[in-house]
Amino acid sequence: MPKIVIVGGGYSGITTAKGLAGKDRDVTLVSSTPYLEWGIAASYSLTHPEELHKAVAGKIDPPKGVNLVIGTAVSMTDTEVLLDNQQVLPYDALVIATGLNIPLFRPRLGQSWAERSKEVTEVGNALRKASTVVIAGGGPIAVEFAGDVREVNPSAKVTLVCSGDRALPYLNWEYRRKLDKMLKTLNIEVLTNERVTDEEHSITKKELTLSSGKTLEADCFIPAYTRGYGAGWTGLADSSGKIPVNKHLQCESAPKVFAVGCSTLSKMSEQWKIIFEASTVQSNVVKFLKNSSLSTHFDHHFNVTHPKTQKIGASTFAWYDLTQMFINIKAWPFLCGFPFFPGCLCGCDVMACGYCCNYPEGAGTARQLTKSMYQAAELGQKLGTAPEQQEMK
Numbered sequence: 353m354p355k356i357v358i359v360g361g362g363y364s365g366i367t368t369a370k371g372l373a374g375k376d377r378d379v380t381l382v383s384s385t386p387y388l389e390w391g392i393a394a395s396y397s398l399t400h401p402e403e404l405h406k407a408v409a410g411k412i413d414p415p416k417g418v419n420l421v422i423g424t425a426v427s428m429t430d431t432e433v434l435l436d437n438q439q440v441l442p443y444d445a446l447v448i449a450t451g452l453n454i455p456l457f458r459p460r461l462g463q464s465w466a467e468r469s470k471e472v473t474e475v476g477n478a479l480r481k482a483s484t485v486v487i488a489g490g491g492p493i494a495v496e497f498a499g500d501v502r503e504v505n506p507s508a509k510v511t512l513v514c515s516g517d518r519a520l521p522y523l524n525w526e527y528r529r530k531l532d533k534m535l536k537t538l539n540i541e542v543l544t545n546e547r548v549t550d551e552e553h554s555i556t557k558k559e560l561t562l563s564s565g566k567t568l569e570a571d572c573f574i575p576a577y578t579r580g581y582g583a584g585w586t587g588l589a590d591s592s593g594k595i596p597v598n599k600h601l602q603c604e605s606a607p608k609v610f611a612v613g614c615s616t617l618s619k620m621s622e623q624w625k626i627i628f629e630a631s632t633v634q635s636n637v638v639k640f641l642k643n644s645s646l647s648t649h650f651d652h653h654f655n656v657t658h659p660k661t662q663k664i665g666a667s668t669f670a671w672y673d674l675t676q677m678f679i680n681i682k683a684w685p686f687l688c689g690f691p692f693f694p695g696c697l698c699g700c701d702v703m704a705c706g707y708c709c710n711y712p713e714g715a716g717t718a719r720q721l722t723k724s725m726y727q728a729a730e731l732g733q734k735l736g737t738a739p740e741q742q743e744m745k
Contacts, residue, residue, distance in 0.1 A: 353378050354641045357433055357441050359425045360449030360582075361388065361412055364613035364626050366731045368447055371634035373417035377641075380441055381414050382433070384424040384461040388412050388733050389468070392725045394457040395493065396666050398574075399500040401476030404469065405738040406726055413732055424461045425450075428586055430606060436462065445637045448595055449612040449630075450582035452621050455575065456553050457493060465738060475574075478555035480504050482571035486560060488548040489577035490514030490521070492659050495531070497576050499665025502538045511541045511568065513548050522658045527673060530713070531662075534669050551575060581614040594618065600636050600646040601629060610637055617649060622660075624653050666722040671713035 356372055358365050361383020369381045389397075393407035414420040423435035433441045452458075456475070459468045479485060485501050485508050487494050498512050512519055512535075519542055520531055535542060547563040554573040561567055581593035588595055588603055595611035596604050603609035610633045611618075613626045632649040639646050656676050663670040726735050 354444040355442055356380070356445045356447070356637060356641075357382065357443040358447040358449055359433060360447075360451060360613075361385065361420075362391070362449070362451050363623070363731065364449035364451055364630065365447075366412075366415070366733070367627060368449055368612050368630040368633055369418045370415040370732070371630065372447075372637060373415050375417070377638075378419075379417065380419045380421055382421050382423060382425055382435070382441070383412055384422070385459055385463060385465075386411055386422050387465050387738065388728075388731075389459055390726065390728050390735055391454075391458060394454075395497040395500050395663075396722065396725065398457070398472060398475055398497070399479055399504045400666075401469075401473045404472050406736045408465070408738045409728070409733040409735050410465070410738040413734070415732060426585055430608060444608065445640055446609045447612060447633055447637065448583050448586060448609060448614055451613050453579040453582045453593065454493065454577075455579065457576065475553070475555055475572075478572050479574075482508050484509045484511075484568075484570050485572045485574070486511045486513060486548065486568055486570040488513045488550075488573070488575045490516055490519040490542075490544075491577055492520065492662055493578075494576035495519055495535075496663045496665070497574065498535075498540050499538060499663065499668050502540060503665045503668060508571075509541070510539070511543060511570075513543045513546050513562070513568075515545070515547050517544055518542070520658075520662070523673075524675060527662075527671065527675075530671060531664075534664050538664070538668065548573070548575070581618075583611065583614045590616065599648045601633050601649050602636065602640070602646065607640075610640075617651075619651075620656070620658065622653065622656055625651065625656065628652050661721055663718050663721055665718060667715055667719050669713070669715060670718035670721050671711070672717065674711070 355378045357380050358369050359382045361381060365381055369379060372379050388409040390407040397404045397407050412420060423437045423439055425433050426436050427434045431442055479501055487498050494512060498510055501510055549561045553575055557571050559567050560570055560573055583589040583595050584593045588606055590596055595615045597611055597615040597617055598604055601610050601615055612629045612633050613621060632647060636646045660676040661670060661672055728735050
């Protein structure tokens with residue numbers, strides 16, 4: 353019976369495992385933690401630590417027919433994966449699904465639930481009391497987080513430090529204008545073309561040094577940007593932590609190895625892109641084990657280059673970026689209740705569009721996205737199931 357090992361117990365790994373389980377295959381899923389923290393809720397959890405447990409499945413429930421192993425992969429050969437607990441997992445095919453590295457906004461590899469709970473509680477409490485909060489990053493995580501901080505701490509001085517010319521540089525002029533207006537309304541200062549030399553978060557007052565040599569004082573400093581992808585441990589990854597792959601999502605230098613959500617064909621970490629990558633790899637792993645010709649991966653969401661939604665705080669403002677939808681729905685901009693048309697008659701949250709007969713944006717959109725962020729049914733994982741004795745009060 354061929355052995356398939358999937359490294360990564362998050363969205364990419366579990367999605368891939370669901371389609372590989374079978375009577376004629378021995379499938380093992382490796383997760384560095386026994387619990388799953390839903391990343392979509394990360395920003396909200398850090399500013400509302402009392403609700404962290406809602407974003408956690410206390411015990412990963414592997415797909416039927418899949419073995420779950422808890423451990424952190426530290427190295428590999430062309431036949432085995434070595435874990436930090438010295439366990440050795442032989443494989444005939446290996447799938448790397450380790451995703452992005454986003455410290456603090458994701459649990460550390462191997463971090464216990466008790467450690468994670470304590471960390472998030474301390475950060476959340478500090479953010480609410482801080483007079484000055486500095487957030488490093490100009491991407492979607494940093495912008496959402498800045499809004500969340502403002503909601504729980506209306507009086508703090510909040511500063512975004514962006515390495516580029518602006519926050520969310522991929523936006524077109526229309527959405528840039530929306531972003532600039534909202535950041536100004538929330539009194540969130542944006543420093544551009546600067547980097548904070550510190551890389552670790554801090555919840556005690558300190559002086560931060562910028563790349564220009566200038567300094568900033570901060571009661572709380574939160575880096576809110578990705579540190580690349582998490583496949584560096586393989587020895588196969590490029591400088592960004594991605595696995596170099598061919599058109600089959602197969603590693604160019606190690607044919608037994610495939611990648612989902614962390615390959616050189618992964619242009620961004622987006623749910624539907626991952627789903628289609630997982631589907632390609634599921635098919636190609638089976639074909640590889642049968643010595644059959646592999647399928648070429650096609651990105652069905654090729655037009656999606658950045659997140660379809662953007663929140664600035666959990667209930668302050670959000671939008672659906674119409675340029676990132678699969679079809680050109682810009683042709684129908686003023687349908688009542690869009691994109692849940694026929695809107696007010698459909699039974700959905702009519703405030704999801706901000707207000708009737710307008711673009712899908714506003715406080716109502718933010719609330720609708722926040723309301724839906726604890727849904728992980730497609731993974732077969734039940735969130736809000738952290739052990740009672742470990743829930744934060």
